[in-house]
Amino acid sequence: MGVIYLQQLREHFASFRVQISLGVVLLFFVLNGILSSLQVTKVQEDEPQIRRDVEAAYERVGSVDDMVGQSFRALNTPTGTEFMSEGGFAWFWGAVWVSPETATSPFYYYGRDVNMWMDRFESLDWTLIVRLVLSFLCIVLAYDGIAGEAERGTLRLVLAYPISRLRVLLAKFAAQLTVLVTGFVLGSLTSIAILAVGADIPLTAALFARYFLYGAAVTIYISLFLFLSLGVSSLSRSSVSALVLLTLAWAVINVILPQSAYLIAVRAVPVAGGFSDSAGSYRRDVMNALRADGLHLAAAIWPASMTTSWKSATPSCWTKQKKRWIV
Amino acid sequence: MVDDPMAVTAAMLAQGSPFQRERLTWAEARWQQDQDDPRRQLDLTDLPDVGPGWQRTTGESLERMLPGLLIMILTLGVAMLLTVRRFLTYRLS
Numbered sequence: 001m002g003v004i005y006l007q008q009l010r011e012h013f014a015s016f017r018v019q020i021s022l023g024v025v026l027l028f029f030v031l032n033g034i035l036s037s038l039q040v041t042k043v044q045e046d047e048p049q050i051r052r053d054v055e056a057a058y059e060r061v062g063s064v065d066d067m068v069g070q071s072f073r074a075l076n077t078p079t080g081t082e083f084m085s086e087g088g089f090a091w092f093w094g095a096v097w098v099s100p101e102t103a104t105s106p107f108y109y110y111g112r113d114v115n116m117w118m119d120r121f122e123s124l125d126w127t128l129i130v131r132l133v134l135s136f137l138c139i140v141l142a143y144d145g146i147a148g149e150a151e152r153g154t155l156r157l158v159l160a161y162p163i164s165r166l167r168v169l170l171a172k173f174a175a176q177l178t179v180l181v182t183g184f185v186l187g188s189l190t191s192i193a194i195l196a197v198g199a200d201i202p203l204t205a206a207l208f209a210r211y212f213l214y215g216a217a218v219t220i221y222i223s224l225f226l227f228l229s230l231g232v233s234s235l236s237r238s239s240v241s242a243l244v245l246l247t248l249a250w251a252v253i254n255v256i257l258p259q260s261a262y263l264i265a266v267r268a269v270p271v272a273g274g275f276s277d278s279a280g281s282y283r284r285d286v287m288n289a290l291r292a293d294g295l296h297l298a299a300a301i302w303p304a305s306m307t308t309s310w311k312s313a314t315p316s317c318w319t320k321q322k323k324r325w326i327v
Numbered sequence: 328m329v330d331d332p333m334a335v336t337a338a339m340l341a342q343g344s345p346f347q348r349e350r351l352t353w354a355e356a357r358w359q360q361d362q363d364d365p366r367r368q369l370d371l372t373d374l375p376d377v378g379p380g381w382q383r384t385t386g387e388s389l390e391r392m393l394p395g396l397l398i399m400i401l402t403l404g405v406a407m408l409l410t411v412r413r414f415l416t417y418r419l420s
Contacts, residue, residue: 146417150419156419165414166415213385230410230414231409231410234413
């Protein structure tokens with residue numbers, strides 16, 4: 001098995017197709033490192049100012065009365081592994097604004113991305129590279145692993161060795177996995193090195209523990225695609241038809257399934273009401289209960305053009321700082 | 328409550344004006360009412376505080392991703408089995 005593994009490995013690394021593929025993977029990881037460095041630097045620059053603003057809002061509050069009319073921000077703090085898996089950090093609310101004004105809904109503010117239209121595009125994180133690039137390389141590497149060798153006649157030679165077919169298959173798989181894992185390790189370490197130099201990210205044990213967990217998941221994912229490719233290759237009589245079938249499968253798994261998963265899930269699993277629904281109905285219940293007791297909630301008086309109900313409002317306090325409140 | 332806010336003039340808002348004294352009296356009465364009525368008091372002692380628990384631990388993350396992880400591992404198992412089975416019976420033409 002070791003002989004076949006080494007022979008396959010030599011063939012792969014000598015192949016121009018594999019060399020180009022590894023170069024592409026490395027290029028993607030370098031781009032990831034550079035772009036993530038810029039992003040991390042921006043967050044590092046923004047964070048102290050945002051935090052100062054948040055603290056300033058709390059310092060202005062001395063009593064419950066002072067809270068009325070104030071808005072507070074609950075911050076979305078970076079995890080430090082956004083370069084591995086962005087996880088919505090760029091488009092999800094960077095902060096949620098909340099107000100103790102019971103008669104007005106909290107309002108929401110910005111995402112980290114400056115350009116909201118960029119939400120439509122995926123971030124170039126490791127997950128994107130693994131999900132799209134590495135999975136496609138699995139196909140490129142393994143589509144002719146069996147059908148191609150059968151066409152060329154080399155499979156007959158390999159099977160002539162006094163070794164079981166299972167071992168031959170495992171040796172092929174192990175060689176392909178080694179090539180891809182090498183590409184991932186080289187690329188990801190390059191990305192981390194760029195981040196360490198460009199954005200001064202701390203290289204802690206916790207970061208490398210996450211790296212190894214991520215690497216384990218990547219290995220499982222790559223293995224899945226390799227076995228899928230080898231399986232289809234063994235089912236097809238020609239390597240070209242295996243490549244066509246696998247490209248279709250890749251498109252279904254990476255494009256169609258993720259896009260339709262939400263629609264399938266909302267039909268398969270009952271979904272609880274959204275945050276705004278539950279918050280709104282809770283506020284309505286509280287307001288109705290208080291009204292039943294003869295109490296009225298305070299309402300913010302916005303400029304007259306923005307409100308139709310200010311005349312009926314019965315505010316409970318007079319804030320000296322905020323002129324938009326009226327007794 | 329101000330019945331007609333649009334009718335409020337700058338002179339009425341001057342310090343010590345009858346209007347302001349009337350508002351102050353009203354506000355004091357309201358403040359006293361707030362003190363006396365427990366329903367008007369806000370107890371924030373149970374307000375959830377932001378602490379270090381905002382970030383999931385590795386165990387919690389694994390627990391959350393377990394169904395997806397299981398599906399991936401099971402799919403890998405099925406792909407392995409089918410591929411091995413097919414290759415063991417592969418007929419060279």
